[in-house]
Amino acid sequence: MLIQSSNKHGSSSKNGKSKRSPYGLCINDLPDEILIRIFQFFRPVNDELPLLGMVCRKWRRLLQTTSQLWRELHIDPSHYQLHHYSMVCCIFRVYGFHVQKLTWYKNAPVYESMFALIPRLYNLRHLRLPILWTRVVVESLQNLNLLEHVQINGGFALDDEGLDLVAESFPLLKDVSLNACWRVSAQGVDNFISSLPFLETCRLKINSGLPLNDVRSERAMREGGRVAISVSESMHAHLLSVLCLHFVPIELDELWTVVKKLTCLKKLSISNCEVRYGY
Numbered sequence: 001m002l003i004q005s006s007n008k009h010g011s012s013s014k015n016g017k018s019k020r021s022p023y024g025l026c027i028n029d030l031p032d033e034i035l036i037r038i039f040q041f042f043r044p045v046n047d048e049l050p051l052l053g054m055v056c057r058k059w060r061r062l063l064q065t066t067s068q069l070w071r072e073l074h075i076d077p078s079h080y081q082l083h084h085y086s087m088v089c090c091i092f093r094v095y096g097f098h099v100q101k102l103t104w105y106k107n108a109p110v111y112e113s114m115f116a117l118i119p120r121l122y123n124l125r126h127l128r129l130p131i132l133w134t135r136v137v138v139e140s141l142q143n144l145n146l147l148e149h150v151q152i153n154g155g156f157a158l159d160d161e162g163l164d165l166v167a168e169s170f171p172l173l174k175d176v177s178l179n180a181c182w183r184v185s186a187q188g189v190d191n192f193i194s195s196l197p198f199l200e201t202c203r204l205k206i207n208s209g210l211p212l213n214d215v216r217s218e219r220a221m222r223e224g225g226r227v228a229i230s231v232s233e234s235m236h237a238h239l240l241s242v243l244c245l246h247f248v249p250i251e252l253d254e255l256w257t258v259v260k261k262l263t264c265l266k267k268l269s270i271s272n273c274e275v276r277y278g279y
Contacts, residue, residue, distance in 0.1 A: 028056065028058055032062060035058075035059070035062055036062060036066050036068075036069070039052065039062065039063070039066070039069055040068065040069060042069075044069070044070060044073055044087075044091055044095075045073070045075065045080075045084060045087050045088055045091065046084075048087055049063070049069065049091075050063070050087060050090050050091060050094065050095070053094075063095070064094070064095070066098075067098040069095075069098070070091065070095045070096075070098035070099050071098060071099065071100050071101065072099075072100070072101040073091065073099055073101065073102050073103070074103050074104075074105070075088060075102070075103070075104045075105065075108070076104075076105040076108065077105065077108050077109065078105065078108065085111070085113075085114065088114055089113065089114060089117055092114070092117035092118065092120055092121065093117060093120065096117070096120040096121045096122075097120075097121070097122055097123055098123070099121045099123065099124060100123055100124060100125045100126065101124075101125060101126035102118070102121060102124060102126065102127055102128070102129075103126070103127075103128040104128060104129050104130050105130070106130050107130055108130055110129055110130065110131050115129075115131070115140075116140075118140075118141065118144075119140060119141060119142075119143045119144065121144065122143065122144070122146070123146060124144050124146065124147060125146060125147060125148045125149060126147075126148065126149040126150075127141075127144070127147055127149070127150050127151075128149075128150070128151045129151075129153075130153070131153065132153055132154065132155045132157045132158070133152045133153060133154055133157070133158050133162065133166070134157040134158065134162070135157075135158075135161075135162050135165065138162060138165050138166055138169060139165070139169075141169070142169045144170070145169065145170060145171070145172070146172060147170040147172065147173060148172055148173060148174045148175065148198075149173075149174065149175040149176075150166075150170065150173060150175075150176055150177070151176075151177040151179055152166065152176065152177065152178055152179060152181065153179050153180055153181075154178065154179070154180060154181030154182065154183065154184060155180055155181070155182060155183075156182050156183050156214070156216055157183075158181055158183060158184065159183045159184060159188070160183075160184055160185055160187070160188030160191070160192075163181075163184055163188050163189070163191070163192040164188075164191065164192065164195070166192070167191075167192050167195035167196055168195070171195075171196070171197070171198075172198055173196050173198065173199060174198050174199060174200045174201070175199075175200060175201045175202075176196070176199065176201070176202050176203070177202075177203040177205065177242075178202070178203065178204050178205065179203075179205045179208055180205060180207065180208040180209050180210070182207060182210060182216065182217070182220040183216070183220070184223075184227070185223055185226070185227070186223065186226040186227045186229070186230035186231075187230070189204075189227050189230065189231060190230055190231070190234055190236075193231070193234070193236045193239065194236070199236075199239055200239065201239060201241045202231075202236070202239045202240050202241065203240075203241060203242035203243075203244075204227065204228065204231065204240060204242065204243050204244065205242070205244040205246075206224040206227055206228060206243075206244060206245050206246060206248060207220055207221065207224045207245070207246040207247045207248060208244060208246055209246075210246060210247050212247070217247070220247075221247050221248060221249060222249070224245065224246075224247065224248040225245075225248045225249060225250045225254070228243060228245060228248070228250070228258050229254060229258055231262075232257070232258040232259075232261040232262055233261065237261050237262055237263065238262075238263050238264050239264070240262045240264065240265060241264055241265065241266045241267070242265075242266065242267040242269075243258075243259075243262065243265060243267070243268050243269070244267075244268075244269040244270075244271075245269070245270045245271075245273050246271050246272055246273070247272050247273065248273045249273070250273060255270075
């Protein structure tokens with residue numbers, strides 16, 4: 001049996017009923033479940049999935065009511081053209097309430113026009129953006145209070161008060177990665193972890209990408225070792241699954257003690273650290 005659309009766009013008639021083809025059935029005679037399975041082969045941005053909503057009312061209805069088509073979005077603008085950015089904004093505006101996971105290719109630009117629409121993603125659970133989590137960013141994202149998984153890139157823009165605001169804004173966090181948060185202190189990290197009752201996993205990437213020519217970097221180096229030691233000695237040591245140490249002066253005995261206390265540690269990375277032998 002040959003199945004084809006009633007015209008070159010595959011549209012249905014104005015009254016919502018499919019037109020019959022002399023060669024068989026119209027594609028809109030297929031059950032909704034089959035059409036949805038077909039739509040699932042399309043990637044939302046790269047394959048321009050929203051354009052299917054322009055074919056007919058049935059397709060538009062399926063796109064608007066089928067969450068699994070939009071549940072995960074990975075934005076990789078490496079080869080995007082201008083219309084792709086418009087496509088991302090369209091998805092955020094029209095289908096954003098379906099999106100639960102949003103990840104952005106590392107080191108890719110996040111334009112203000114696109115970022116301004118992210119708070120529309122009310123059901124978002126997983127967020128990874130290659131931007132600095134300034135206080136303004138955290139306040140802009142406060143509507144996303146269902147977040148469970150985040151990667152926080154702090155740089156010199158996020159301090160202990162900023163971490164407190166993150167914990168207050170996203171109390172359901174289960175999985176957190178603190179990446180390159182150069183201004184936070186050991187006490188600030190401890191308070192942050194203690195403020196998240198549902199936290200299951202924490203990743204600490206201390207001093208990643210630290211600019212050594214910045215006068216503030218010396219403090220970040222000293223505090224980095226304290227952060228690692230403090231977490232290992234706290235009641236939350238079992239939550240740490242990843243520990244990356246960069247530009248951290250630490251004695252070998254201290255490092256070994258830290259690692260032994262992190263009973264659920266799955267990854268340990270050490271680079272450019274002044275590891276000293278204790279006597």
